[in-house]
Amino acid sequence: MVPNKRITIADIARLAGVSPGAVSFALNNRPGVSDATRKRILAIADEHGWVPNSAARALVGSHVGVIGLVVERPARSLGAEAFFTDLISGIQSGLTASGAAMQMRVVRDFDDEVATYRAWHSSKQVDGVIVLDPREDDPRLDLISQLRLPAIVIGSHPAEAGRPPAVWMDxxxxxxxxxxxxxxxxxxxxxxxxxxxxxxxxxxxxxxxxxxxxxxxxxxxxxxxxxxxxxxxxxxxxxxxxxxxxxxxxxxxxxxxxxxxxxxxxxxxxxxxxxxxxxxxxxxxxxxxxxxxxxxRDTFELGELAASRLLQQIESTEPIESIPGPTSTLAVRESTSPPRISRER
Missing domain, CATH: 3.40.50.2300 (Response regulator)
Structure with missing residues (x-):
């Protein structure tokens, strides 16, 4: 085998002495091969660092193992906001067990965000998306519903009928x-x-x-x-x-x-x-x-909840229920006190 060459199902089949179909059954945890053969195939795949080809899986209607997140914020200031640092970390944590990855795009305006959803859907780059900062009568949610793109909204209330489910905070x-x-x-x-x-x-x-x-x-x-x-x-x-x-x-x-x-x-x-x-x-x-x-509020937990719910929605043929997110509390510190001095000018 050529060094650094991506190992394929055909390569694994040759090394295991089985057909490519048997390899496909084993890698996708489907019946059709014995336990011993499945273990041998999985061991060879693991030894050679086999990973699924996302583009090929998308062409045959399978999941690509990627979720999308679009953020409409000034790119220069985004990294300074602790909310997004914690949210993204939580999302990544929520994806860990599934092996799914996250594709994130920072956009300049609303139109760029809508165009991103269309592009991701048409090219089958993501299995679903997490939507931030909902608006009243939000056209993004109508578009996502029309595209049948699985989605979870991080919002302020449970989802309305016909809209993607939400992880919401009052x-x-x-x-x-x-x-x-x-x-x-x-x-x-x-x-x-x-x-x-x-x-x-x-x-x-x-x-x-x-x-x-x-x-x-x-x-x-x-x-x-x-x-x-x-x-x-x-x-x-x-x-x-x-x-x-x-x-x-x-x-x-x-x-x-x-x-x-x-x-x-x-x-x-x-x-x-x-x-x-x-x-x-x-x-x-x-x-x-x-x-x-x-x-x-626990923004890390919010990200974890959104990611896990999106993975559930991707696997479901029906809309799942909206759920409440972490509760909010007030951390009282030194910057607030009763008003003691009037500053009328």
Whole structure:
């Protein structure tokens, strides 16, 4: 055999002294060969590092052993977000037992994401996909359903009829955990530096804050691109107005750290003059000074659940049920306290 040449089923058949059909039965754990022959074939395949040819399997309608994940975020800032680091690690952990791999693509916008799903489906590159950041009346979910591409949505509620199943977390309830805590501390001017407005979880969080107007809370909501630079700009603007907030909540830990830095640069004491909180937790949020109060949830477990559910959906001929994801708790740290100094200008 030529060194470094990919071993084929025909090669294994020759070495084992059996037909290629017998090798196929053994490698795919199908009946038709004796236990002794199966063990001999598997030992030869393992010895020579045989792996299935994904392209060939796709042509005959078999699984290719790959799932897809598309992320619409600025590529420069993606690596800094602990949420994605933990989520991707969890997904990989959830795939380990099956031997499946993950193909990830970072895209610039919504149209690129839709084009990616179409390309993956037409070329049979993936068996299914995990969908992030659902929108209201999300056309991606309609497309995925039309393509009959197995999918799991990481979202804010169970799937509607005819939509892919979800691993979901109640983002409205989670928002209440953060905003109600600040309200209980005595804050009545709470601003929210959010991600893109079209994302469902962002909209739900904003609606919860707006609802506190009935209880006398003044608020400003600014939608951004999740980046540290944009968070810094918005924080500087909020702290430079005539009436500044006593608390600011950021959509992720990177934005919160950026906002904290701006506040300290401007001579605003945290938490004496300004409380800061985040909807994403991370090691970084706990190490900065003052450490940042965050909504905490097991994002690694979320990734594991999404991966395992997607593998189940790939094997099922019917839509599986949506399931709740990890529960959210509030990690209270040094960056929040009752408002003690008014900063009216």
């Amino acid at each position: 983002d409205a309830a989670a928002a209440h955990i953060v905003f109600d805590y600040l309200y209980a501390l005595g804050h009545r001017h709470i601003d929210y530096v959010a991600g893109p407005e079209e994302f469902e979880h962002t909209r739900l969080r904003a609606e919860v804050l707006r609802s506190l107007a009935e209880d006398g809370v003044t608020s400003n909501i600014t939608f951004t691109d999740f980046s540290a630079g944009r968070a810094a700009t918005v924080t500087r603007q909020l702290l430079s107005g005539r009436s500044v907030p006593t608390a600011i909540v950021f959509d992720n830990d990177v934005m919160a750290v950026s906002g904290l830095r701006v506040a300290l640069e401007m001579g605003v004491s945290v938490p004496t003059e300004l409380s800061i909180a985040s909807f994403d937790d991370s090691v970084m949020a706990g190490l900065v000074s003052p450490s940042i109060t965050c909504l905490s």
